[in-house]
Amino acid sequence: MRWSRLLILLLIVIVVAAAGISAVAPLKMFQDNEQLPWVQENITLGLDLRGGVHVVLEAEETAETEVTSDSMRKAKGIIEQRVNELGVAEPVIQVQGDKRLIVELAGIDDPEQAVADMIKPAYLEFKTPDGETALTGGELKDAQESRDPTSGRTTVNLTFTPEGTKKFAAITTQNVGRKIGIYLDGNLLQEPVVNEPIPSGKAEITGYSSLEEAHRMAILLRSGALPVKLQVLEKRSVGPQLGEDSLNSSVKAGIVGLVAILVFMAVYYRVPGLLANLALIIYTLLVLGVFIGIHAVMTLPGIAGFLLSLGIAVDANVIIFERIKEEIRSGKGLRPAIDAGFKRGFVAVFDANVTTLLVAAVLYYFGTAVFRGFAVTLSIGILASMFTAITMTRWMLHLVAGGFLVKNTKMYGA
């Protein structure tokens, strides 16, 4: 018995236990520390786990508008502004190909409304009684909603640019006593009568049912009209309830699956099984740490990929332990058997993992955003398992065998 080796082993167990607890346990002592438990605090959850919406928008060519890279850039900018003003944290807005936009908004209460607001053209026009457009939303400087505290009436107050102010002054001067039409996306919103010329460049629109509606309209008007018509090609929205359900159930499934593996390994492979379990926990912490490090977004398929990579990590140990048993049976001593087992098992593990990585690469290349998550977690899992299942387990097995802690080969499953 060599106490130094025992000590090292004990130290590993303590460090792993401490890291594990700090990762997941919502203990009282962590309440003052914002970074703990670190897994919960730092892993970004995907749309499917916290609710949100994924939309693919395509710009449509119409008689009046042509889709160019310039108009796409402008459309993207406007969508960005609208989304930001709606108060969505960390939106993803990307141009895909020539005329597509991908928008992902996480953690919003009403994904349906957000999509509707996002793609509204919001083309504002002021028309003279003759039907001529005198002013458009392009000459708008600002739009703010407000509510009159006494009458309770909700309005959107418009302020024009200097150019717009001049034009607005001109049409109000020319049309005193007549009606001016305010149109949004071609629909008549309001037709106020001009009482007197308005040189200040201010106007207001009324007729909203709530302050919230006026607020959304003000955002649309402020961000300006979309230069192209956007159509929804694909939309996937997940309500917050479903997101929460999914998260809870997959965490539960993960714990049950992990515990089942740990029990199986300990019962079937005994001493090496226990060490493999320790390596598996290190593996789990390592993978979660990498996810946080690369800011991976955890999605439902991502969790599935992670759990499957657990299976792969276990498989590496199973292959090696079976080899060690064989070597012991063939009459080798414990330590040479461990070395030979790892050496021979490694080739098989390596070849098997490379092919799985190839599949993950294909999945990443062809998959939609969500399945990229699966491919990434699977790949990280495979790479990490090569480290823990081979290096960590071997080191720990040597500590045990070399320390003569457990000499009986029966305890190695043989």
Next chain:
Amino acid sequence: MSFHFVKLRKIWYIVSLAVIVPGLISLMLQGLNLGIDFTGGSLVEVRFKEPTSIEQVRQVVTGQELGSAKGIQKSGETDFIIRTKELTEEQSASLISSLRQDAGDLDLLRNDRVGPVISGELVRDALLALVIAAGLILVYTSIRFEFKQGIAAIVAIIHDVLVVLGMFSLLQIEVNSAFVAAMLTIIGYSINDTIIIFDRVRENLRLAQRKEAIEELVNRSLWQTLVRSINTVLTVVFVLVALFLLGGSTIQNFVLAMLIGVISGAYSSIFVASPVWVEMRLRERKGGRQAAKA
């Protein structure tokens, strides 16, 4: 060694055919139950705050005149899934508001819409991905092992893909884009299993005495890797069963496909890939001998 995997290979071929053929017939007759990811369309899942009947939901949906609602399905205690043709944003908003009005207050759980362009691209990408994955695997196994083993591994993969496709067709379980991810993962697993066995065959070939027949050598290799094969499938099945029972409705089909595929993958690496390789080896030898005679 009482049980000879390789000598009994005809039996395994029959077992595989018995599983695959009904599936193939079903695939030809009724095809797959394709979800909106592949066909385009809309799917709305709602959770009512008070219990409501499926009839009531159906009444509201048919009242909306959205064409035929493909299916209204109860997916939880007060949860319903409504599948329709592709709805515009206005149509889906009006469907939800009339459900709220006439069937009871609700929370919107999910609202998916897939246009025909996207679904067409998905089918194309999925097929391309499957073919490329198989190609890369063939190249890798040919380099690390031998070309014939690569072919045998691909045969096993096709076996597993057909088993899963057939089962999904027979049971008419909905196929969505998650299914494609499951298929690719199954390919990864199937090849993983096969490679572990071929690795042992490769090693035994290197050490073998010349006298040993190829059937015997492969059979010995299969026995040597058998415990590993069983244990690994068991651990993966633990996780998948846990995911299936507890993992939430959205990934159930994905997990089911994985479950069938992983079990099929373990079977095919022992009972299909290895015998097929032996078969090819034996033919090559026979062919060689006949050529020598002539």
